[in-house]
Amino acid sequence: xxxxxxxxxxxxxxxxxxxxxxxxxxxxxxxxxxxxxxxxxxxxxxxxxxxxxxxxxxxxxxxxxxxxxxxxxxxxxxxxxxxxxxxxxxxxxxxxxxxxxxxxxxxxxxxxxxxxxxxxxxxxxxxxxxxxxxxxxxxxxxxxxxxxxxxxxxxxxxxxxxxxxxxxxxxxxxxxxxxxxxxxxxxxxxxxxxxxxxxxxxxxxxxxxxxxxxxxxxxxxxxxxxxxxxxxxxxxxxxxxxxxxxxxxxxxxxxxxxxxxxxxxxxxxxxxxxxxxxxxxxxxxxxxxxxxxxxxxxxxxxxxxxxxxxxxxxxxxxxxxxxxxxxxxxxxxxxxxxxxxxxxxxxxxxxxxxxxxxxxxxxxxxxxxxxxxxxxxxxxxxxxxxxxxxxxxxxxxxxxxxxxxxxxxxxxxxxxxxxxxxxxxxxxxxxxxxxxxxxxxxxxxxxxxxxxxxxxxxxxxxxxxxxxxxxxxxxxxxxxxxxxxxxxxxxxxxxxxxxxxxxxxxxxxxxxxxxxxxxxxxxxxxxxxxxxxxxxxxxxxxxxxxxxxxxxxxxxxxxxxxxxxxxxxxxxxxxxxxxxxxxxxxxxxxxxxxxxxxxxxxxxxxxx
Numbered sequence: 001x002x003x004x005x006x007x008x009x010x011x012x013x014x015x016x017x018x019x020x021x022x023x024x025x026x027x028x029x030x031x032x033x034x035x036x037x038x039x040x041x042x043x044x045x046x047x048x049x050x051x052x053x054x055x056x057x058x059x060x061x062x063x064x065x066x067x068x069x070x071x072x073x074x075x076x077x078x079x080x081x082x083x084x085x086x087x088x089x090x091x092x093x094x095x096x097x098x099x100x101x102x103x104x105x106x107x108x109x110x111x112x113x114x115x116x117x118x119x120x121x122x123x124x125x126x127x128x129x130x131x132x133x134x135x136x137x138x139x140x141x142x143x144x145x146x147x148x149x150x151x152x153x154x155x156x157x158x159x160x161x162x163x164x165x166x167x168x169x170x171x172x173x174x175x176x177x178x179x180x181x182x183x184x185x186x187x188x189x190x191x192x193x194x195x196x197x198x199x200x201x202x203x204x205x206x207x208x209x210x211x212x213x214x215x216x217x218x219x220x221x222x223x224x225x226x227x228x229x230x231x232x233x234x235x236x237x238x239x240x241x242x243x244x245x246x247x248x249x250x251x252x253x254x255x256x257x258x259x260x261x262x263x264x265x266x267x268x269x270x271x272x273x274x275x276x277x278x279x280x281x282x283x284x285x286x287x288x289x290x291x292x293x294x295x296x297x298x299x300x301x302x303x304x305x306x307x308x309x310x311x312x313x314x315x316x317x318x319x320x321x322x323x324x325x326x327x328x329x330x331x332x333x334x335x336x337x338x339x340x341x342x343x344x345x346x347x348x349x350x351x352x353x354x355x356x357x358x359x360x361x362x363x364x365x366x367x368x369x370x371x372x373x374x375x376x377x378x379x380x381x382x383x384x385x386x387x388x389x390x391x392x393x394x395x396x397x398x399x400x401x402x403x404x405x406x407x408x409x410x411x412x413x414x415x416x417x418x419x420x421x422x423x424x425x426x427x428x429x430x431x432x433x434x435x436x437x438x439x440x441x442x443x444x445x446x447x448x449x450x451x452x453x454x455x456x457x458x459x460x461x462x463x464x465x466x467x468x469x470x471x472x473x474x475x476x477x478x479x480x481x482x483x484x485x486x487x488x489x490x491x492x493x494x495x496x497x498x499x500x501x502x503x504x505x506x507x508x509x510x511x512x513x514x515x516x517x518x519x520x521x522x523x524x525x526x527x528x529x530x531x532x533x534x535x536x537x538x539x540x541x542x543x544x545x546x547x548x549x550x551x552x553x554x555x556x557x558x559x560x561x562x563x564x565x566x567x568x569x570x571x572x573x574x575x576x577x578x579x580x581x582x583x584x585x586x587x588x589x590x591x592x593x594x595x596x597x598x599x600x601x602x603x604x605x606x607x608x
């Protein structure tokens with residue numbers, strides 16, 4: 001026996017006996033390691049990747065495990081050898097009341113998922129596997145896959161099922177790769193706009209699939225990619241009919257601080273993944289570039305008919321663009337559509353906090369002073385604890401047993417929304433003492449959206465838990481469920497009723513005109529343009545090495561990288577002197593860019 005493999009090392013393998021494996025598996029492992037003259041470091045190095053491990057390959061040749069069993073053994077073996085943390089010892093089982101409360105206590109990071117690289121995807125799928133995954137996706141992604149749209153999109157469902165079978169967000173990886181390549185090509189050539197079909201012809205992975213006689217799988221992926229942008233949100237556009245009349249620098253500070261906050265709470269184990277944060281910045285104003293009559297444009301759109309049999313991608317793109325144009329032609333109406341945020345939260349009885357933002361307060365002359373990240377860290381952690389305390393009280397009221405906190409902050413398996421409202425509040429006045437016109441708690445400019453407006457008021461920050469049908473992350477969630485939650489609701493209107501508006505309308509004898517007692521009832525989500533007022537960053541946090549961010553603007557979507565704040569955002573913002581000065585002053589942002597990108601760690605995406 002190699003002297004470097006001491007009895008203490010072999011004794012660790014006894015852990016496998018407690019998790020369902022027998023002595024013969026341990027003996028096979030020992031014999032192989034001794035035959036290969038492995039020392040402890042060699043064994044640990046070999047067990048870095050399930051797909052590149054000679055030990056696992058040897059044992060698989062003996063036991064012929066299926067993929068699920070193979071991955072389970074790999075994880076348990078790493079835990080036995082203290083490469084990965086072992087799960088906490090189970091405490092006394094609590095009764096399952098099926099009420100959505102968290103009960104499993106743990107403040108340790110979750111074991112790393114066993115990610116699969118692009119070239120190791122197993123595309124074989126039985127009908128039973130497909131059907132099982134369909135049921136899971138229909139349950140967790142009801143907004144993306146509504147009942148009346150679940151047939152005729154077999155390629156999308158198949159790719160989703162293959163991804164889940166391989167423990168990999170396959171569709172997201174393809175869509176995100178396309179998104180980033182498209183952006184990079186545009187930045188190199190402003191006339192370029194990469195189509196899905198062009199991407200599919202030139203993307204190296206698609207070429208390799210075809211060389212391996214897997215052309216059908218490449219076709220499935222291309223079709224699923226096109227469905228992704230129809231089901232979730234259209235891809236971002238590089239030109240816009242409206243411009244955000246606001247400071248890019250403030251947006252940069254807000255988003256940079258949020259990236260740092262998400263990274264730090266996971267790294268410091270203040271928050272246990274998975275969790276989701278949707279961060280919406282409402283601009284102070286939006287400038288319209290429309291020069292034709294809104295009513296006439298609306299009439300033209302409503303009179304047009306879409307051919308349900310038309311599968312032409314270009315026609316679909318034109319229809320999508322027209323549909324979005326229809327919703328963004330009146331920026332004053334869009335601002336009023338949002339209305340009074342606090343009133344919306346109160347009417348739906350949501351847990352929320354409401355704060356004045358201090359870091360950039362004109363009232364306190366704090367521009368460039370205290371960083372927003374300090375405020376966000378404290379207030380977001382306070383809110384997580386507040387929400388968990390409310391859940392705990394409700395649990396104790398209903399059940400005669402002790403509530404077990406899932407983590408130290410209450411972030412585990414939750415989704416929260418953070419809104420920065422930069423609009424002029426209704427009680428704010430101009431320098432001459434005259435008030436702006438008001439509606440729904442915020443002022444508007446009577447249609448003069450192109451006029452410059454100096455900001456003299458504080459931003460408001462709302463942190464809240466969205467309605468119960470979209471405020472949690474399931475135990476066995478699929479990665480697309482994060483999108484589903486954001487598409488379901490980011491800010492409910494009166495009567496949303498946790499997604500059961502029909503019950504509310506029937507109860508209140510709803511009159512059918514879109515309002516009840518004059519109150520706005522529009523449910524807002526990331527797929528709505530809201531006249532250029534929709535500007536959301538969605539953070540999908542799976543683990544410390546799997547943090548994704550997506551930007552939603554005017555109902556468009558793209559995988560977000562920090563450099564987008566400098567390279568893409570100016571396309572959507574007013575070309576003011578201060579915005580140009582910020583972009584041109586690289587000292588303000590360049591030293592921070594690499595640091596921010598490292599904080600959005602996504603190891604598995606790097607495999608693609």
